[in-house]
Structure formats: structure tokens, C-alpha cells
Amino acid sequence: MAYAQSEVMKKTARIALVSLAMAFAGAAVTACQSDKDIDITKLGFESEPPEMLYNQGLANMKAGNIGEASRKFDSIDRQYPFTEWGRKALVMSTFSKYRLGRNEDAITTGNRYLKQYPNSEDSAYVQYLVGLSYSKQIADVTQDQKAAAQTIDAMSRVINEYPDSEYVEDAQAKIRFARDQLAGKEMQVGRYYLERKEYLAAIKRFRVVVEEYSNTNQVEEALARLVETYYAMGIVEEAQTAAAILGRNYPDSQWYADSYKLLQSGGIEPRENPRSWISRAGAKLIGA
Template identity: 25%
Template sequence: MKKSIKLAISLSLALVVATGCSSRTEPTVPDKPAIALYSTAQQSLQAGNFVSAIETLEALDTRYPFGPHTVQVQLDLIYAYYKNSDTAQALANIDRFIRLNPSHKDIDYVYYMRGLTNMGADYNLFHDLFNIDRSDRDPSYANAAFNDFTRLIKRYPQSEYVADAQKRAISIKSRLARYELSAAEYYMKRKAYIAAIQRAQHIIDNFADTESRTGALKVMIKAYDILEQPTLKANAKKILAANAN
């Protein structure tokens, strides 16, 4: 009986060992010199195969941390993560690059990529694809993207990325204003009129150059009317009429 138990245990251990050995796989990225791996990564990037590019670039970063393409590998990884919609990894690598290379000649590009990454995270495929209004969704990434582009514009006004950053900042500003308007309208539905007026005033103060300004004034007019504030209502109506001209 004891011999049978020992035999069963031995067979089980052998099976575990055999299974463990058979489950070992060769490294996804072959062991090649840095220059060869870098060439492979560039081919993947150019082909739009970002998963493969990331695997190769990560291997390069790990195996050759002080190689001839170290800095460019980091820049390429940031781009590849962004294109692969890997927000967390892209932002982590961006922050690391800024921390280690604050005066690098391409630091403006890195700030630009942080804006693009945050903007991409805010992007909602179903919103654009099916024209679903989701202006009430969390604006955290939009706020971060706006700050990134604003920082780029202020710190590096001569950067080649400034023109595009300015266009994107305008678009994001409109998105943030729509969020504030959604909040104001929500408060109106809940009959929290003071809170609605405050959110509407925030739009007037900070997003006066967006289309949401009109909606904010309408919220204020309605709220002041309900609160029986004729003077404030009249002032809001006067501003709305002036904007319409």
C-alpha cells in the first residue's frame, strides 16, 4: 500500500515537472544585437504593428538600457503605447522621460504626446460613431489634456507642435464647457437653482468663447425667474441678446 502511494506521488511529481518544462516558451523577442532589434522595431512601427513594436522596444529597453538608441527607444515606446491606446503605459513612460531628460531637445514633443494621450483617453468611440451625446462624462482626461497643450504652448511657443496643440486645446475647451453646461442643466432638473447659476456663471467666466455660453445664459435666466430675481434675470437677458447680435 505504501509503495503504491509513493509510486503515485512520484508519478504526480514527474507529471508536474514535465508539464512545467513543456510550458516554457522561447522569448517572444529573439536575442539579437541592439541595432538589429532597433531595426525590427522601426519596421513594426512603420507597418503599424504597434503590439510587435512595443514587444521589441521593451526588450531593447530592458536588455540594452545604455545602448546607442536608448533615448529614441523611449520616444518610440511613448508613441507606440499611444497608438495602441495603452494610456497608463504611455503616461508612465512620458513622466519618466520628462523626469530623466528635462532639457532634451525633443521635450516639446513629449509634452505634446502627453496631451494626445490624455485626449485619446477622453475619446469615446460610440459618441462619434453613433452621435451619442456624452458631454456629461468624467472630464478628468480632458482637463489633463488641456493643461498639457497649454503648457506646451506657453513653454515652447516656437515648437512645431504648437499650431496643432492650439487647435486641440480649443476643441477640448468646448468639450469642458459642454460638461459644465450639462452639470448646470442637471442642477436645474433637481431644482438646485443656486448651484445651477454657479455652474452657469463658471461657464461665463472661463468658457465665454465657446458655444455653451448661450446655454449658460439661458440657464441663468430661467433660474433667476424661478427665484424671482427680476434684475438679475434682465441682466442675463441683455447679455444673451447682445451675444445674438
């Protein structure tokens, strides 16, 4: 008898709890319906079908409302993932974030697209957008050049994985700029060591430029700095070789004129030593 009474009491309690929960739910719905300040779009939900949201996003893009367009595309991405509309929205979401200057968000969204749709018709474009987003973050050579290295990696993917795409030419230009930045960073550090007469450390930096960034705008100065550094150390043969390589490749350069003048002040002239690492590196230079 006591057991039966206990079960009845438990059942009654469950019914009461369910009724209470339904009452709270009804009150919440009523509040949402009556409260004019509540905007469900701010919660990330849109009531329109994906095609309509997508067209609204495009219309906002055309009107210059990039932020609103981005919100529309993100809404499709959240509500209709792994659908064709979701795929297209992810492309436009990457683009809109790039246009808004939200470069890290654009990179994250773009990489997610590439992971989900690696062989789609828009993969080359999205990879290009990722590269552009890295490129926009490249700082002055006095600062860290991580973004330059990331730009090279991302744009190299455009060239290697999508060689027939229309983005290859600009990807190559972005890589050249990024490489010049990396070389510029090496030069900035090398000059720092040279000014402090830390010659070996300076030579190490200038050598990186000559050997690894031979097709950048920094190589002329790098060779001239090698002339200056080796001459200051009394390693005349290497100074002469650096000047000879500089003169052969950039005979009209002011850097060569300055290097030639420096050597002549000591009664010597440029002369290449074919056994020098500078001579071997010089064979790869532009104009060699």
C-alpha cells in the same frame, strides 16, 4: 583533534554544495538548449544589438505590426537604459503604446522620458504624445472629466515649454476641445439643478461657464439659462442683464430669441445693469 575534524567536515560539506549547485546549473543550461519550446524573447531578452533591434522596430511599425514594434523598443529600453539607443527607443515606445490605445502606458513611458531627458530634441514631441494620450480618454460630458483637465495641463506644457514646436497649433485645438468638455459638464449639472428648481445651485454652475469658460461653445446656453433661472426666481434685473449680454454678443442666436421671448411674456425687455457680475463677465466674451 576534534576541532580539526569539524573543520574538515565543514569544508567537505561546502565542496559538496558547490558541486551540487554546478550540477543543477549545468542541467538547467542543457534543458534550455534542448527544449525547443523555450523562447528567450518571451522573457524580455533580445540577442541582437540595440541598433538592429531599433531598425526591426521601425520595420514592424511600417508594416503595421505595432505590437511587435513596441516589444522591440521596450527590449532596448530594458537592456540599454540611458544610452542614445535607449533614449530613441523610449520615444518610439511612447508612440507605439499610444497607437495601440494603451494610453495610460503611453503616459507613464512618456513622463519617464521627460523626466530623464527634459531638454532633448524629442521632448516637445513626447510631451505632445502625453497630451494626446490624455485627450483620447476624454469621456462624454455625462461622465467624469478628469481626462479633460489633464489634457489641458499636458497640452499647456507643449505651448509654454515648446512655443516654437510644430505641435503648438494642435495642442491649442485639443485645449479648446477639453475646455468645451469641462464647460459642458458644468452645463449638464446646472440643467439638472434647474429642472429640480434648485435655482441657486443651478446659477452657480452657469456662472462658472460664463466666467471661466467664456470662449467655449457653451456660453450662449449658459447666459440663456441664467435668464431662465433668474426670471424664475423673480430676480428680474439680473435676468434682463443676462439677456442683454446674450443679445449683444450673439444677436442671431436661438438662445437669445428664446430669452427675449421669455422676458416679453412678462412685459419686460433685455437691459444691462453695469453693476451686475454678468455685465462684468460679459466684457470678456467673444464679440463683446
